[in-house]
Structure formats: C-alpha cells, structure tokens
Amino acid sequence: xxxxxxxxxxxxxxxxxxxxxxxxxxxxxxxxxxxxxxxxxxxxxxxxxxxxxxxxxxxxxxxxxxxxxxxxxxxxxxxxxxxxxxxxxxxxxxxxxxxxxxxxxxxxxxxxxxxxxxxxxxxxxxxxxxxxxxxxxxxxxxxxxxxxxxxxxxxxxxxxxxxxxx
Amino acid sequence: xxxxxxxxxxxxxxxxxxxxxxxxxxxxxxxxxxxxxxxxxxxxxxxxxxxxxxxxxxxxxxxxxxxxxxxxxxxxxxxxxxxxxxxxxxxxxxxxxxxxxxxxxxxxxxxxxxxxxxxxxxxxxxxxxxxxxxxxxxxxxxxxxxxxxxxxxxxxxxxxxxxxxxxxxxxxxxxxxxxxxxxxxxxxxxxxxxxxxxxxxxxxxxxxxxx
Numbered sequence: 302x303x304x305x306x307x308x309x310x311x312x313x314x315x316x317x318x319x320x321x322x323x324x325x326x327x328x329x330x331x332x333x334x335x336x337x338x339x340x341x342x343x344x345x346x347x348x349x350x351x352x353x354x355x356x357x358x359x360x361x362x363x364x365x366x367x368x369x370x371x372x373x374x375x376x377x378x379x380x381x382x383x384x385x386x387x388x389x390x391x392x393x394x395x396x397x398x399x400x401x402x403x404x405x406x407x408x409x410x411x412x413x414x415x416x417x418x419x420x421x422x423x424x425x426x427x428x429x430x431x432x433x434x435x436x437x438x439x440x441x442x443x444x445x446x447x448x449x450x451x452x453x454x455x456x457x458x459x460x461x462x463x464x465x466x467x
Numbered sequence: 468x469x470x471x472x473x474x475x476x477x478x479x480x481x482x483x484x485x486x487x488x489x490x491x492x493x494x495x496x497x498x499x500x501x502x503x504x505x506x507x508x509x510x511x512x513x514x515x516x517x518x519x520x521x522x523x524x525x526x527x528x529x530x531x532x533x534x535x536x537x538x539x540x541x542x543x544x545x546x547x548x549x550x551x552x553x554x555x556x557x558x559x560x561x562x563x564x565x566x567x568x569x570x571x572x573x574x575x576x577x578x579x580x581x582x583x584x585x586x587x588x589x590x591x592x593x594x595x596x597x598x599x600x601x602x603x604x605x606x607x608x609x610x611x612x613x614x615x616x617x618x619x620x621x622x623x624x625x626x627x628x629x630x631x632x633x634x635x636x637x638x639x640x641x642x643x644x645x646x647x648x649x650x651x652x653x654x655x656x657x658x659x660x661x662x663x664x665x666x667x668x669x670x671x672x673x674x675x676x677x678x
Contacts, residue, residue, distance in 0.1 A: 441574030
C-alpha cells in the first residue's frame, strides 16, 4: 500500500462520521447511503493530493462530502418522501434515548428532510455547532447571508416541530 | 422546545448511533479500489467505449480495404475516415466537457457554479451535434447510396437528379426533427431535471440576503 494512501485512510477514517452524517441527511435508503458514502470517499481520495492543510481536515471533508451529495447526479433509488410517511421511517430507534427524546429526534429528522438541499447543509452544520464563519466558508456565502438563511430555517423548523411539542 | 434543545438532541443521537456505522480502514481501502459510480464517471466510461468502437470500426475498414475484401475507392475510404475523424473530435469535446475540474474541494457555491456551467455546456453541445451533425451524416449516407447504385467510379454530382436531392432533403429534415425530439427527451431524462435542481440550489446561494 502507498504511504500516501495510508495517511489518507487514517485521516479520513478518523473523521468518517462526517461522511455518515451527510449520507444520512441526503439518502433515506441503506443502499443509497452506501453508494453515496463510496462516492464521497472516492472524491476525497481524488482531492487528497491538493489538500495542503490550510483548512482543518474536517472542514475540507464537509466541503467535499456536501458538494458530492448535492451535485450527485444519480437518481436515488429511494428518495426521502416526507409527506404521508411516518417520521420513524427516517431514523432508527435509539434505545438509549428517552421516548420523548426519540420522538423529538424523529420529528427533527423528518422536518430537516423537508428543507432544500442547501438548507439541509446549512442546518446540519449549525446543529453540529459550527460557527457562522465556518458555515460561510463551507457554503461559500457571507456570514450575514448565513444568519439570514438560518433564521428562515429556524422559523421553518419551528413551524413543523412546535405544534407537536408545544 | 427551542432550537438549542434540538441541537443537543441531534448531537446526542449522532454520538450514540454513528459508532455502529464506523467502517474499518480495511473496508475503506476496498471502497477506494472501486470505480466511481457517479454520473460523470459513468458518462466518461461510456465515451471510452463508444470511442473504442469507432477505432475498431476504423481498423476493420482499413484491414478490409488493404486486403482487397472491400471494393472501396480511395475517395470513399477518405470519406469514411473523415467521418471517423469528426466522430473522434466529437467524443473528445464531450470528454473534455466532462473532465473540467469540478472543484469539489471548493465551497459549495463555487462547486455548483462549475458543475452547472460544465453540464450546461455539455447539454448544449450534445443537442447541437444531435440536431446538426447526425442528420448531415444521414443525408451523406443517402447521397453515398445513390453513388454506389450508379456504380460510379468517382463521386459525380451529375448522377443525382432533382428527385434524389428532394429525398436527401427530406431525410435531413426528418432526421433533424427526430433527433431534436430524441435529444430533448434524452437530455431531459439524464441531465436537465437534475440541472434544474442544481440551478435552484445555486440561485438560493447567489440570492442577496434580505435582512
């Protein structure tokens, strides 16, 4: 194995949760997630020679993972269809969470699925506690624009989630 | 329930569920050995296959010609190779259009701008070729058929009368119409729907924030 490949796998393997999260966000089915995971990994490998360490590995990975997921031209075998489906379809049950937390989590996931691909990316970065500056750098818009978009997304999410938990 | 609460739920769920999905380095390495299944990768592979077929055809024609199995004149052979050269150029331009760096390591807006522009160029080129080049080839084929029927030793336009020219025109127009319909359906099916989504994403990012 090439030493370059080993270094790549160690870096990316250590941050692979990023790819899993992006795959979950953009694919509902297991098969689609697996395909997208592989595609993101291949794109990361192609871009690896250009990675100079100017940005954090995680930021670089978020960029490529989100860009690949959004621009991927394949027709999804099972697109997430939110309307008319039980919210539980989007997230596996987590025994460690309380019933109420599970329910909230499922509603959150289902609500996120109703956002546009760009909004999904922004809200995920927000929920992952990235700063507005980091979100702006990954998405390619100004900090002010991030703030405006997040306010709209928050309002949209509140509208979907609040009736169930008010 | 406020959004900070949602944030903590999101993070808690992620922390608890993702370790179950973690892949070992060995599995990641296996994935790296696979070919890209993305649309761009598939299209490029298709172009390689089609180009290989064209080359094979050129090789066969040349072999038949040199072994005397086909009674082609040098002019006919030259015409066939002109067609092959134009086809090769067509595939090269298509391949180049798909090989533009997609800048997936750039920010989302820049990456989308590059992808949308590359796909737009590709679709326009594909439609132009389908509507102009293919019908011209078909007309050329009919014209050539007339020459062959006339057993002409050399290409002589005087062998073609007005009814034949009418037929050639009809074939050209019919092919143009058919290819227009086909290329619209094909690009709509494989590119335009997705292109619309990508353009909408781009518009969303390019729009000025309204405070």
